[in-house]
Amino acid sequence: MEHVHQWMDDLPFPAVVTDAAGIIESCNLLFAEMFGGASMGVPLPSLFQSWDEQDGGVHVAKADGRTYLLLCGDLKREANDHRMYIVTESGCVHRLQEKVSDLEQELDALMEISNDVIFITDRDGVTLKVNSAIQHFTGFPRQCYISHNVRDLVERGLLRTSITLKVLEQKKTINYIYSSSYFTDHKRFAIGVPIFDEAGDIKKVITNVRDLTELNHFYNKLKEAQQLNDQYRKELEKLKTRRVDPDIVLASKCMVDIYDMAERIADVDATVLILGETGVGKDVLARYLYRASSRSEKGEFIKINCGAIPHDLLESELFGYEPGAFTGASRAGKPGLFELADQGVLFLDEVGELPLSLQVKLLRVLQEKQIQRIGSTRPKNVDVRLIAATNRDLKQMVKKGEFREDLYYRLNVLPISIPPLRERKEDILPLVASVLGKLNKQYKMAKSFDRSVEWFFSRYPWPGNVRELTNLIERLILTVPSSVITVEDLPPEYREQERQSPATSAFTRVMTLKEAAEIAEREILAIAVQKFHSTYKIAEELGTSQATIVRKLKKYNL
Structure with a gap:
């Protein structure tokens, strides 16, 4: 009995060995501590105030107001029958049952929140658990699968194929991709994993099935979003390059x-x-x-x-x-x-x-x-x-x-x-503002142009283009003493050009007052469009309604 006593001490529960008559022959330290160590050679039932034998080798005994469960198993040694009893309080068993129940609930909850099918069978292929996602995949509720063998489910058409059977046959993890039906291109990925017992035999099979069609859809959407993001990034880089x-x-x-x-x-x-x-x-x-x-x-x-x-x-x-x-x-x-x-x-x-x-x-x-x-x-x-x-x-x-x-x-x-600049007049006033700001910063000044100069800038033909425009602006802010530069401050050659401009000469011929008004109106609107970036601002500056501005711009094709 020596070797039995050695491994009994490794058990986490009180344990005791009796002969066929119930006389205690050996016990571990936990059992000895429970009954004061003076139990060798006495009948095991005598240690308790009551002793009831239940079915399946389970005994219920009471001592000092506590209820104990004793699980009995036979030991065969030298033709003499011996029995081992594992002792635990009934409260521990109840708490253990509650813990197992909690774990079962947690497992069910985890399975239910998954969009994948999770399918668990025993070693014979009988369904132990399956989550509700299977209805989305097959059209049949989970209750149709519980306690049914996967072979029968395949024969009845509730499953098109069963990876569980392949795992049971080959005794290894199996994975593959298959179509959900012959009439669609939906692809699904299935993996079956065997769970082995201590003897190396399969005791359970866990299968996971994922719909790749939906996953591919999300992947393509993500890829499109990334491509769009790259496109936006490139466009932003363009704007940054130009803006700097x-x-x-x-x-x-x-x-x-x-x-x-x-x-x-x-x-x-x-x-x-x-x-x-x-x-x-x-x-x-x-x-x-x-x-x-x-x-x-x-x-x-x-x-x-x-x-x-x-x-x-x-x-x-x-x-x-x-x-x-x-x-x-x-x-x-x-x-x-x-x-x-x-x-x-x-x-x-x-x-x-x-x-x-x-x-x-x-x-x-x-x-x-x-x-x-x-x-x-x-x-x-x-x-x-x-x-x-x-x-x-x-x-x-x-x-x-x-x-x-x-x-x-x-x-x-x-x-x-x-x-040339005369063919893209929309660029003139923005160029003036940009050059003026740069030169004011360079020379530490705060010069500005009144509307008469801006009008001149927008109508002058600029034979020297941007270079001529830049040179004139620099000349004006360095030579004109006042902070606001007017058309009277223009160099003589430009003032002469102003007097001979097409807009001025247009009024030297005889025309109706309506024609003259329209010419002046168009000139003013053309300058306003270049200077202001919204019809509301143009209307505010010109003292009229936004609806009128929209109508006039359409009339003059501005």
């Missing part, structure tokens, strides 16, 4: 379209040819193309005005030279602008001024992506995006033999034409 540059003012639709296109082509390496009159902002657009591209993180933006450098020096500026290549050359040699712009952008302003001899070499760079320094016999690879600009008509120059036709087509891959 004080030289970029976009009010007219044509300029917004130009910079939107610039955004789209920023990261392609095709050559861009910017066309437009002097002063329209070709260099501003070129720098924007550079900043909006990934090249801004790898290389430099290098600009050269082809018309400002003597032709005999232009080649060495563009392509560089080797040591001692010509008289006066640096002993260390010099890299050209193509080399300095490697991985970046080279902006050739006034490209129409290039001599024909250099046009040939520029064409070679565009075709072969190689340059060759003056005095060198070895070409060098360069990775440069070329942006060219001109105010000249290159096509007409090609006809006259002043510009190579093949180079023209190499440059004219992505042409962008910037209209």
Whole structure:
């Protein structure tokens, strides 16, 4: 009995061993403490005031006002029958039953809040538990499955297939994807997990089934949201890029379209040819193309005005030279602008001024992506995006033999034409406000223009475009002593232009009063539209109703 006594002490309950007559032969420490240790060799029932035997080897006994449950089991040892009793208070059993009941309720609640099907069977495939989600998957309520074998459920059509049977056959975790029916493309993912007993036999199978169609729907929605978020982020980056540059003012639709296109082509390496009159902002657009591209993180933006450098020096500026290549050359040699712009952008302003001899070499760079320094016999690879600009008509120059036709087509891959300021009057007053604010900050002033000057700005043709506008504003705020600049403060050449403006000369011919009123009305509305951003504000400033302003703007197509 020695070895029995050893493992009895490891039990968490009081335990005692008796012979066939009920005489105590051995007990563990917990039992000895319960009865004072003087119980060996006495009948077990004598330790209690009452002793009742129940069915299934359960005894109910009382001692000192407490009720005990004794669970009895036979021990076979040397042909003599021995019995072991596990002793516990009935209150402990009741509390244990309550705990088990609580756990059962918690398990049921957890299963019910899941949108997946949770299906539990015993070792024979009989359904022990299933949650209500199965009705969504099969159309039958959970009560149709409890206590039924999955084989019968499959035969009756309540289950199309059973992963539980596969787990019971293969004795391992099984998972697979299947269609919910032959007529839909709904996909479901099922996984069956076996639960083993100590002997290694399956005692339960837990199956989980998830509807992938709904999950895929949410995934696609999430993916769409992420794509939309990326699109919004890119649009926001566009606005930030433009907003941080004080030289970029976009009010007219044509300029917004130009910079939107610039955004789209920023990261392609095709050559861009910017066309437009002097002063329209070709260099501003070129720098924007550079900043909006990934090249801004790898290389430099290098600009050269082809018309400002003597032709005999232009080649060495563009392509560089080797040591001692010509008289006066640096002993260390010099890299050209193509080399300095490697991985970046080279902006050739006034490209129409290039001599024909250099046009040939520029064409070679565009075709072969190689340059060759003056005095060198070895070409060098360069990775440069070329942006060219001109105010000249290159096509007409090609006809006259002043510009190579093949180079023209190499440059004219992505042409962008910037209209003159007189053709985009919506940009004039926003540009005035931007330049005025920048110069006031630069010179620590607080100058402003009255309405007469703003009227002049909006009607003047600006042959010098943005550059002329900027220069005039700077001239006025530096030379006019008063804080508010009026039309009388304009330089003489501009005042003369004001007197000869089309709006003024229009009134020199004979016309009806109605025609004259409409001309004046349209001029005033055109200025107001450029200055104010809502019809309510225009109505307030012009002393009329918002409905009248809307009607007038529609009438004059403003």
